[in-house]
Each structure stands twice: as C-alpha cells, then as structure tokens.
Amino acid sequence: xxxxxxxxxxxxxxxxxxxxxxxxxxxxxxxxxxxxxxxxxxxxxxxxxxxxxxxxxxxxxxxxxxxxxxxxxxxxxxxxxxxxxxxxxxxxxxxxxxxxxxxxxxxxxxxxxxxxxxxxxxxxxxxxxxxxxxxxxxxxxxxxxxxxxxxxxxxxxxxxxxxxxxxxxxxxxxxxxxxxxxxxxxxxxxxxxxxxxxxxxxxxxxxxxxxxxxxxxxxxxxxxxxxxxxxxxxxxxxxxxxxxxxxxxxxxxxxxxxxxxxxxxxxxxxxxxxxxxxxxxxxxxxxxxxxxxxxxxxxxxxxxxxxxxxxxxxxxxxxxxxxxxxxxxxxxxxxxxxxxxxxxxxxxxxxxxxxxxxxxxxxxxxxxxxxxxxxxxxxxxxxxxxxxxxxxxxxxxxxxxxxxxxxxxxxxxxxxxxxxxxxxxxxxxxxxxxxxxxxxxxxxxxxxxxxxxxxxxxxxxxxxxxxxxxxxxxxxxxxxxxxxxxxxxxxxxxxxxxxxxxxxxxxxxxxxxxxxxxxxxxxxxxxxxxxxxxxxxxxxxxxxxxxxxxxxxxxxxxxxxxxxxxxxxxxxxxxxxxxxx
RNA sequence: GGUCCCGUGGUGAAGUUGGAGUUCACGCCGCCCUGUCAAGGCGGAGGUCGCGGGUUCAAGUCCCGUCGGGACCGCCA
Numbered sequence: 298x299x300x301x302x303x304x305x306x307x308x309x310x311x312x313x314x315x316x317x318x319x320x321x322x323x324x325x326x327x328x329x330x331x332x333x334x335x336x337x338x339x340x341x342x343x344x345x346x347x348x349x350x351x352x353x354x355x356x357x358x359x360x361x362x363x364x365x366x367x368x369x370x371x372x373x374x375x376x377x378x379x380x381x382x383x384x385x386x387x388x389x390x391x392x393x394x395x396x397x398x399x400x401x402x403x404x405x406x407x408x409x410x411x412x413x414x415x416x417x418x419x420x421x422x423x424x425x426x427x428x429x430x431x432x433x434x435x436x437x438x439x440x441x442x443x444x445x446x447x448x449x450x451x452x453x454x455x456x457x458x459x460x461x462x463x464x465x466x467x468x469x470x471x472x473x474x475x476x477x478x479x480x481x482x483x484x485x486x487x488x489x490x491x492x493x494x495x496x497x498x499x500x501x502x503x504x505x506x507x508x509x510x511x512x513x514x515x516x517x518x519x520x521x522x523x524x525x526x527x528x529x530x531x532x533x534x535x536x537x538x539x540x541x542x543x544x545x546x547x548x549x550x551x552x553x554x555x556x557x558x559x560x561x562x563x564x565x566x567x568x569x570x571x572x573x574x575x576x577x578x579x580x581x582x583x584x585x586x587x588x589x590x591x592x593x594x595x596x597x598x599x600x601x602x603x604x605x606x607x608x609x610x611x612x613x614x615x616x617x618x619x620x621x622x623x624x625x626x627x628x629x630x631x632x633x634x635x636x637x638x639x640x641x642x643x644x645x646x647x648x649x650x651x652x653x654x655x656x657x658x659x660x661x662x663x664x665x666x667x668x669x670x671x672x673x674x675x676x677x678x679x680x681x682x683x684x685x686x687x688x689x690x691x692x693x694x695x696x697x698x699x700x701x702x703x704x705x706x707x708x709x710x711x712x713x714x715x716x717x718x719x720x721x722x723x724x725x726x727x728x729x730x731x732x733x734x735x736x737x738x739x740x741x742x743x744x745x746x747x748x749x750x751x752x753x754x755x756x757x758x759x760x761x762x763x764x765x766x767x768x769x770x771x772x773x774x775x776x777x778x779x780x781x782x783x784x785x786x787x788x789x790x791x792x793x794x795x796x797x798x799x800x801x802x803x804x805x806x807x808x809x810x811x812x813x814x815x816x817x818x819x820x821x822x823x824x825x826x827x828x829x830x831x832x833x834x835x836x837x838x839x840x841x842x843x844x845x846x847x848x849x850x851x852x853x854x855x856x857x858x859x860x861x862x863x864x865x866x867x868x869x870x871x872x873x874x875x876x877x878x
Numbered sequence: 879g880g881u882c883c884c885g886u887g888g889u890g891a892a893g894u895u896g897g898a899g900u901u902c903a904c905g906c907c908g909c910c911c912u913g914u915c916a917a918g919g920c921g922g923a924g925g926u927c928g929c930g931g932g933u934u935c936a937a938g939u940c941c942c943g944u945c946g947g948g949a950c951c952g953c954c955a
Contacts, residue, residue: 323916331912344915355905372913380915397906400889403916405904408890412947465955485955512954636881636951738955836948847948 298360304341306379310365321357336361339428342377345384356402358393416852418843430840433552434828438505440551441525444544450503450527455490457483466510477869483509486821489806491528492778495817496809503527505824514847516836517770517826528819534761534777538716541765541820549712552831560714568717573696578769579713583609583703585695588683591668597660599641603685609699613678619702620680630698634684639694643683647675707768708833715766722760732793737762739792741776755791765822767830773822780814
C-alpha cells in the first residue's frame, strides 16, 4: 500500500513519486487553492501540499500518492527531519474517517489526565512519546536477549499455572474447572522452575518472564511486570554479577547509545550506614554522618545511651529551599521520622558565626557543639538533622529523610548503577513466630565464612545475595542458592519451618535436590524499571502498553469485571454477599 | 488499612471573603484567507462545576460522606 514511510523522506527523494499511508495530523488552510496537511505514521511526519477542496480531518486514515519536492526557499522547517521536503500533486484516498480524538495526538497529550490517556490508550500510543518508549523497550529486550545468548544462556519458558506457595508476595489465584475447590497460582517469579532447570543440567537458563504479584501498586510497581530471569550452574556470585552486568550494560547502551562505566559495588552495611537505604541513590551526597561517639557522654537525655546517633547535613549551597525549611516543614519532618519509628528528630539550623539555632542546642556542651560543626562541615544557612536510636532505626529514618529532602526525580542526571552486596541472610524477627525472617528468600545461600554462626547468631550471618540499584530504584536481586539438602534444612529450621513442614510446602521443590543438584545461582531484574529510567520516565506505566491504575483497574477495558453465574457455577465458586456497612 | 494532593464544556487551566455556569487557551462546527508548520482572522455550538447529603437568603467556593485518579506509608519471601 505504501512505497515509503512519512518520516523517511529527505532531499535525496526529491523528484520521486511516492505513496504514503498514515493519519492526518494538523491542517493549515489558506483558502480554496492551498492547504497543508501533516501526514503521520510511526516513523514521523511529512508535509503534504493540497488544495482545500479535499475534506480530510484530524486522525482520518489516508493513502497519499504524490511527488517529493524541495520546499521553496524560506519555507524549510528546521524542526522537522523531513522539513526540507514536501509532497505535492497529491492524490488522496481516504481509507477511514475518524471522530475528533478526545485529546491532541501530540506532545500536549502529556498534560492530559492519565485516566483519560488510559481510557483511550490506543490513541495515547499513537503519540511520539509512547511510540518511542515502547520501541526503546523492544530495543532493550533485544539487547538483553543478544547478550544472554552470547554468554551461553538458553531461553526456556516456564509455566504460568503453578501450585500456590504462600510465602512472599500475595499471589493471583486461578480456579481449576476440573478440580473444583483447587487453584493454580500465577508465578510471583519463575524462581522454583529455574532452580529445577539447574538440577536438570540446563547449565545456563534465561527468560524475559512475566511475573505477577497481587500487592498494592506504585509508580514502580504493577500487578504484572517483566523480569530478566536468569540462573546458572557452577558459578560464584562474582560470575553472576559479571554476566548480569554485561547484559545491563548492553541494554543501557542499546537504549542510550552510551555504555555506562563498570558498575561499582557497595556492601549492604555501608549502604545502610552511609545512605540509610539498601537501595542507595548515589547521585547526591547528603550522607549519614556518624556521631555516636561525639555524644557518648552527653547530658542531653534524648541522646544519652543511644545505640546509634547519626545526622545528615542539608547544605544551603545545594538545597537552598530545604535547608531554609520553616517550623511547619521541620515539624512535618519530625512527624515523618516518628511515623518511621524514631523517638524524635533533632533539627539544628546553623546561623551566622556558627550560632546553633535549635530548641535543644542549649543541652549541648561547647565541645559537642564544635564537634557537631566540624563533623558535619556545616556552614551558615545549613540544616542538620539528627536521630538517636537503634542502628537500624537511625539509618532507616535518616535515609528516608535524605531521600525526601535531596532526591532528584529518578530519571534526572547521570545513571548511577550500584551493586549492593553482602546482604544479611535474615532481616529482623517475625513478631508472631519470634523467628528470623528471610532477607531475600529461604533458598539463599549463607556466606560460607558465617556458617558456624547460623544457629548461634543467625542475625549476623551474611547471605550470598546481591541487589542491583539504579538511581535509588531496586532493579533486581539475586543470590547463590542452597544446593545442599542438609544446609537447606538448617536454614528452614532457623525460619521455624520443620523438616515435615518443609516437605509439605516445598516437597516438589526439595525432592529434586536429593538427585545431584549442582551449585548454582542467579538473578532477576525488572525490565519495566530499567526501561522507564532509560526512557527518562519516572513511572513504569509510561513504558507499558496497557498498564493498570493504582487501584488495579483498566479504564479502557473496565477490568476487573464481574462474571456470570454460569462461569462461577462451572468453577464451583459461590460469592459472599457484599460486606454489610 | 493509613497520610497527603487532585476532580470546572472534548482537552488544559483560572475562578478572590460564599453573590447569575463566569473567564482564558486549545480542540470542534461554519465562513474568509495562495507558503503555513501549535498558521491567521471572524462567528457559533458545547458544562448535572465527579456524585450524595448538610450549613446558608445564596455553594464551583464552607462542612460531612462517597466515587475516581495520583504520590507515599504499610505491603512487595
């Protein structure tokens, strides 16, 4: 139907007769003898010169046969790749007419309410921004596949219908028709399958896999999302990190044209200690400053005896607005700190000649005051925030405040990838069972150097686990897995899962490990998140063709919907009446 | 489950101390216009101010509730 694409026409095509297909963009009418219309397809826009008798309107679908001409001197449009040429002697065939679109199919669509964009997603995707994002996504997928294949990985598809394993994220359930009362679960990730593929001797597996989690949605979370899922045998964690780095770097280069520098590493402890987060955004400083010793003999009661005292310094030179926060804002920060579990928040404004302006400054000795200034390097106009609490609370609260005050939008500035390594095997204690909780998942291999403390001091045991972080977003995580049945039982016992429990819940998964499981490990990272950041978007919905809203609905299809009684009957499902109010 | 922000013709906004569905830009329809490119000029149509209640002589505006959207906390092994 067409000989060329709209966006491809250049001066070299001048003189040629071409046939184009596309949508009518804007029309500029100059009386009955002259009108310009912009013809648009996915490749771009070209100007067609017509008389004003053809009745074509915005978003009509047309086929135009015409002659490519140089534009007359003075009428070149430098802003358009096709701006040197135009189509003349146009024969227009209307392939389909169209109602006026509910919003402009151009940049102005960016300002339209997202609900409206999603209701008419097929029109939203006609816009350049979405076309660009979706094609960028395809380029990233393609680069990842190439990279994984060149590193010897084999793409294997794994089932979407699998048994429920209630640990971890809430699952989507699918009722079975053949066995009423029984359910499949949709995979939170292909975790179990890929480990079985290692037992099966597949050696290196990967998949760009759909994962489903029935948890509340966020800017970086959808019910359905895509992961690069990979697993490999006979490797250590450096092998895994190196291969995933290779794939990520290849994807980033395909998307941006620039190869990122080698990805740096940081221990989990350093990340928490210095940035107050296990997904540190290292695009900006405002690091946590250690002050426990400074106040070790303080007479200020809120600080006395605290396990950990740390502060952040909000520098007026970098963050003038935040550093100058007024009482309302400081109270709000204090509330935020308290909601996160801190007993309080001490704020200190540094005035002229190092005068400390704070409700509690009078409780600090002269030595403490000068140490405070020298440690933070605070200057006039800066704001210091201090938390005194347990180490983890202090770090978490200050890390959150650091992000609140200093973090730029995720897509701004440089790409700062960082591997966070040496995660603890267990994070905290389950308040109901009084047992440690897995930091990653229960199949994660403890650090060999810490194995002797697994029973005596489990919370101090490190895991062979690692996260990949980009600009403060967790892209993904991985670990070396436990391949020894004995060690797996020891870890389960720490988690409060008895041998018989383990057999009931994970039997199908544990049984195979008795038949010669190779040492193995792997990784998975979120494609949606990576693509969003590389596309300069701060929200993964912008790189997903048909996403859900924050409440999990689709304004276009109205999903989720009720189903008819016969469908429920067939599945053996009876609904409860709506909860009484 | 919780906190905060938003909801006004098709789209985006403005709407003051409560005083007539008022205003602006784009789009749409019609007319004019031979070099525009977010063309320009003139005219016109188009709204249950998300929905429900309350206060008031009077509510887009104040209060309560509710629905929808967004950001975040919880949650996401």
